[in-house]
Amino acid sequence: MATDVVMPQMGESIAEGTIVRWIKKVGEKVDRDEPLFEISTDKVDAEIPSPAAGVVSEIRVKEGETVPVNTVVALIGESGAKAATAPASVPAPAESAAATPAPSEQAPPEAASPAKAGHHQLKAVQHEPRVGEHDRSALASADRPSTEEMIRERSSPLVRKIAKEHNVDISQIHGTGIAGRVTKDDILEFLAGQEGSRAGGQKGRAGKAEGLEGKAERIAPVPPAPVFEPGASDHVEKMSVMRKRIAEHMVLSRRTSAHVHSVFEVNFSRVAQIRAKKKDEFERAGAKLTYLSFIIKAAVDALREVPIVNSSVDGDAIVYHREINIGMAVALDWGLIVPVIKHADEKNLVGLSRAVVDLASRARGKQLRPDEVQGGTFTITNPGVFGALFGMPIINQPQVAILGVGNVEKRPVVVDDAIAIRPMAYLALGYDHRVIDGAVADHFMSHIKQSLENWDPNSV
DSSP states (O other): OOEEEEOOOOSTTOOEEEEEEESSOTTOEEOTTSEEEEEEOSSOEEEEEOSSSEEEEEEOSOTTOEEETTOEEEEEEOTTOOOOOOOSOOOOTTTTOOOOOOOOTTSOGGGGSHHHHHHHOOOOOOOOOOTTHHHHHHHSOTTOOOHHHHHHHTSOHHHHHHHHHTTOOGGGSOOOSGGGOOOHHHHHHHHHHHHHHHHHHTTTOHHHHHHHHHHHHHTOOOOOOOOOOOOTTOOOOOOOHHHHHHHHHHHHHHHHSOEEEEEEEEEOHHHHHHHHHHHHHHHHTTOOOOHHHHHHHHHHHHHHHSGGGGEEEETTEEEEOSSOOEEEOEEETTEEEOOEETTGGGOOHHHHHHHHHHHHHHHHTTOOOGGGGSOOSEEEEOGGGGTOSOOOOOOOTTBSEEEEEOOOEEEEEEETTEEEEEEEEEEEEEEETTTOOHHHHHHHHHHHHHHHHTOOGGGO
């Protein structure tokens, strides 16, 4: 009997994924947990293992197509089974949406009524029942929402945030995304229409009109980019899924947070001495002692001291995170990803050093799990590894601050009224001025500077 291979849900807020590459082809053997295909979402790129051993008997979704989670993308047949020839046509993403099985004969009559049909089943490509389908059907209760409704509810954190701020029921909005998913443009257009109607009815009241205009300005869609016509000698290449998501998130962050930056210069002489002394010891323990390890530890201690930097904004409320989860930006050949060191405040310098090496290595090998790129409360990016003196990083939403690390290099500095050569670096904090004032940001950075310049060798 064949085994369904479905598009996995790579994170709580992920509603769809894109097939980037099929590692196995129709007719090829595959072992259980052997990489079968590669996907890309707005959270992570990952190789997906096969759920069973056998032969790839059918591939239903082509490379480059985006489908909702739980869509059946392929079938794995038993070893020795005859593989299907290439399908005459691959269903479009909207038609191949993940399906819960059709109601069984024992289902209550009302479950199949037109009024509830959309609640209990999807428009999906039906196939002959296989082992396990009846069991899966029995698990679905009459009150369980359909995949379309789940996708709709998970439209995106931004859409839900806008809906909450404006007291809007998302179900009232006609969604243009997959399975009726409400997109950012959908809700902005809906709100702009509402404000237009109200403004027309209140034209004579100047004070209220000004308030509406200000509100409409905040939700106005981004104007279209200028049209660019490539020349005959230009090479045109479509953005990858990851590149598009990065672009969307960066523009969103600039529109969401009031970005301000503070830059501090740090003397790494003490850290360099400790690092040179302890480097071999750390390597024997399976860790690599880098400047970044010290900076992460100093940032964790500073986050304890200044908890507002370890927070998020929810409407007009500030959410203080109890956990300290450090995201570390990792540059890839095909983009950028931010794996997260969970519970960083519970790790010592050795533990942090191991986590840095492990996460960076698996990020480049596309081996990260979905939960390892979620839940960050503060991010550190290191452009200095490429030689940059410093950068002005964009905040990783929904966080309120990000630390940029410049190159540690020897420079002439004044020490006790004399010129000396010291390993120096610039650290730049990008922060959200809606909740963090300059004095608070500088207090946070001063704590990091003091920790790094006066590190206790006995604490390593």
